[in-house]
Amino acid sequence: MQIVSAFPVRHDWSRSEVEALLALPLPDLLHRAASAHRLHFDPTEVQVSTLLSVKTGGCPEDCSYCPQAARYHTGVEATKLMETEDVVAKARQAKAAGASRFCMGAAWRSPKDRDIPKVAAMIREVKALGLETCATLGMLSGSQATALKDAGLDYYNHNLDTDPEFYGDIIHTRDMQDRFDTLAHVRDAGLKTCCGGIVGMGESRRQRAGLLMTLANLPSHPDSVPINRLVAVEGTPLADTKALDPFEFVRTIATARIMMPRSMVRLSAGRAEMSDELQALCFCAGANSIFYGEKLLTTGNPDTERDLALFDRLGLRPMHVDAAEAPAAEASGGCGGHCACANG
Ligand code: SAM
Ligand code: DTB
Ligand code: SF4
Numbered sequence: 001m002q003i004v005s006a007f008p009v010r011h012d013w014s015r016s017e018v019e020a021l022l023a024l025p026l027p028d029l030l031h032r033a034a035s036a037h038r039l040h041f042d043p044t045e046v047q048v049s050t051l052l053s054v055k056t057g058g059c060p061e062d063c064s065y066c067p068q069a070a071r072y073h074t075g076v077e078a079t080k081l082m083e084t085e086d087v088v089a090k091a092r093q094a095k096a097a098g099a100s101r102f103c104m105g106a107a108w109r110s111p112k113d114r115d116i117p118k119v120a121a122m123i124r125e126v127k128a129l130g131l132e133t134c135a136t137l138g139m140l141s142g143s144q145a146t147a148l149k150d151a152g153l154d155y156y157n158h159n160l161d162t163d164p165e166f167y168g169d170i171i172h173t174r175d176m177q178d179r180f181d182t183l184a185h186v187r188d189a190g191l192k193t194c195c196g197g198i199v200g201m202g203e204s205r206r207q208r209a210g211l212l213m214t215l216a217n218l219p220s221h222p223d224s225v226p227i228n229r230l231v232a233v234e235g236t237p238l239a240d241t242k243a244l245d246p247f248e249f250v251r252t253i254a255t256a257r258i259m260m261p262r263s264m265v266r267l268s269a270g271r272a273e274m275s276d277e278l279q280a281l282c283f284c285a286g287a288n289s290i291f292y293g294e295k296l297l298t299t300g301n302p303d304t305e306r307d308l309a310l311f312d313r314l315g316l317r318p319m320h321v322d323a324a325e326a327p328a329a330e331a332s333g334g335c336g337g338h339c340a341c342a343n344g
Helices: 002-006 015-022 026-040 084-097 113-128 142-150 164-170 176-188 205-216 246-259 276-284 304-314
Strands: 045-055 101-106 132-136 155-157 192-194 197-199 224-229 264-267 289-291
Touching (some): 015 246, 026 276, 045 084, 045 264, 101 113, 101 155, 155 224, 192 224, 197 205, 205 246, 246 264
Parallel strands (some): 045 289, 101 132, 132 155, 155 192, 197 224
């Protein structure tokens, strides 16, 4: 119990406190992160999600990092919303390959009300396969969030993406408050939240601290926290951004783990460009979730053989999640009672 109180679930982080964590000597930071990780999770288990772009490209937004924004010339071809049976076939393949969660992404600013029944049908059928379901469709109204929940959606992914102070350098077509509003609709509908951001967009360490602070100070910690490393895509305004120091990435993961000890911290976009050694350090720093499968939405991801071989070399295994019973991070500790934490 004494150790538990050393890692309380806090929502009152200051920027300077987070900066101090990010600046710790790396061995100290890793030790603190690994200790927090063990309190709530089995550190040898990694949750595995597969992504599918159910509606690609042609997006009216101007997110500077994104290959799917219509205004940038990235070679991504715009498509219509996929047919449900094609989505279900992909979900079946993902399950057979070992995924426990299936995330459907659409390049929308926000769905139109007439899109919701089509997405709801996909969710219903994917859920019936025994997979956890996640969707990322842009901004949602309260009634849209409720309709998705009623269809069987478990998680909604909506990222803050960066520090509120840096946001205006990256996106101009909607603001941070729009994101907070969507997250409130998602929580109010009883959905679990998947919310994180991107690092390596040219932000400072102070601004990485600002992203983590804003995530951890949300009314409840996101159940999943995807930490993406920018995939610099030709044709986007961020194409020539200098790659982030890998150790700075590890520091970001470790700090997220300390601040949001009961959340799944996902090593997200950018893994295809990471060495096995860097990924191993991230798992030791408390990352316990990945996107699994050859493709993210439009860019590459390590192939499944490479990931399974890496798990094998590191003594890691996919986390088995019962889609009907997965707990909310703050309700039960994120561990589902499978570890030795105080919530079990
Ligand atoms: N259109 C919806 C939205 O913006 O919420 C859903 C899909 S959008 C592609 C989901 C997330 O993917 C973004 O919020 C961003 O964090 C991430 N993303 C997009 N392009 C990326 C890139 N080039 N590198 C890293 N992450 C990226
Ligand atoms: C998230 O945080 N990362 C994923 C998922 N949520 C939807 C998307 C990464 C996209 C990387 C660029 C692409 O493949 O288009
Ligand atoms: Fe559109 Fe989402 Fe890409 Fe922004 S991140 S351009 S909203 S698909």
